[in-house]
Amino acid sequence: MGTGDPAGSVERLDVTPLDVLDTRSPELPGLRPCFIENRGQLDDGEVAYYAPGGSVSxxxxxxxxxxAVREADGQHVTVFRTTFAGCEPVTPTARDPEAHPTSYFIGPDESEWVVGARSYRTVLYQDLYEGIDVAYYFEDGCLKYDVVVGPGSDPAAYRLEYEGVATLEVDGRSGDLLVGAGGQVLTEAAPRAFQVMDGRRVEVEAAFQLGDGGTLGFAVGDHDPSIPLVIDPGLAFSTYLGGTKEDYLNDMAVDEGGHMLLT
Incomplete structure (x- = not known):
């Protein structure tokens, strides 16, 4: 799945469950959304990759x-955080590099400049839980993520904890997740799930499932546990790199309380 990187070599991450995914977008004119590596242009070194946006970063x-969600007044930002619960923290990696690097020439001191920060189409959390990986990518300008459950692994092990949101609920009619943040209700489209059997995609029933303490998981229907299972929710609330003159991100940092700060 990986593509060549003109700026250097990037090791292909051969993880069997993720091989059922193709997160590569079709070639589009202009600059498309991507994830930028943090090589010191952000103050907080714990941020490994980021995607700046007009309404959501x-x-x-x-x-x-x-x-970070920009509120309706355009002046304030509300931050919420999602943490993979019940597992050891896994540092994200990236694959599918883009051809264009990004450079940051901030201030007169050349030693502080960052030249050639690479961009990627996919950010990965591998082996978050035994045999379970998560891949983030963009589709039609919106952020998406897939939870990939390897053979013999339990999809119920996956739990995502939301911190800093005002409300968190599942719409009883659509099955969408409704996240209250920044005076807005953000919608995460109801999940779909599938397995690839004999070269064809077989749909599997899936739904969001809220747990205690602001955690989110999935209820999954009957499936073949010997074959990778892909759970595919949709983050329909955010469009990145909106193209207006106000869409600038100078810096991003996450403090000890888990708050992402944008300037």
């Missing part, structure tokens, strides 16, 4: 993802 660190 996201940063990825060891065992967590933090989202």
């Amino acid at each position: 996201v940063g990825f660190g060891p065992g967590w993802a933090a989202y």
Whole structure:
């Protein structure tokens, strides 16, 4: 799945469960959303990769993802964080590099400049739980993630804890997840699940399942446990790199309380 990197070599991450995914987007004109590696341009070194956006920005660190949501007034930002619960923090990695690097020339001191930070199409959390990986990527300008459950692994082990949100509920009619943050209700589309059997995609029933303490998991229907299972929710609430002149991100950091700060 990986592509060549003009700036150097990137080791292909051969993880069997993830091989059922193809997160590569079709070639589009102009600059498409991607994840930028943090090589010191952000103050907080725990942010390994990030994607700046007009309405929502996201940063990825060891065992967590933090989202900064611009409020309706355009002046304030609300931050919430999702943490993979019940597992050791896993540092994210990336694959599918983009051809274009990003450079940051901030201030007069050239030693502080960052030249050639690479961008990627996919951010991975591998072996979060035994045999379970998570892949983040973009589709039609929106952030998505897939939970990939390897053969013999239990999808019930996956739990995501939401911190810093006002409300968290599942819509009884659509099955969508409704996240209250920043005076808005953000929608995460109901999950779909599938397995690939004999070269064809077989749908599996799946739904969001809320647990105690603001945790989220999945209820999954009958499936073949000997074959990888892909659970595919959709983050429909965010469009990145909106293209307006106000869409700038100078810095992002996550403090000890898990708050992502944008300037």
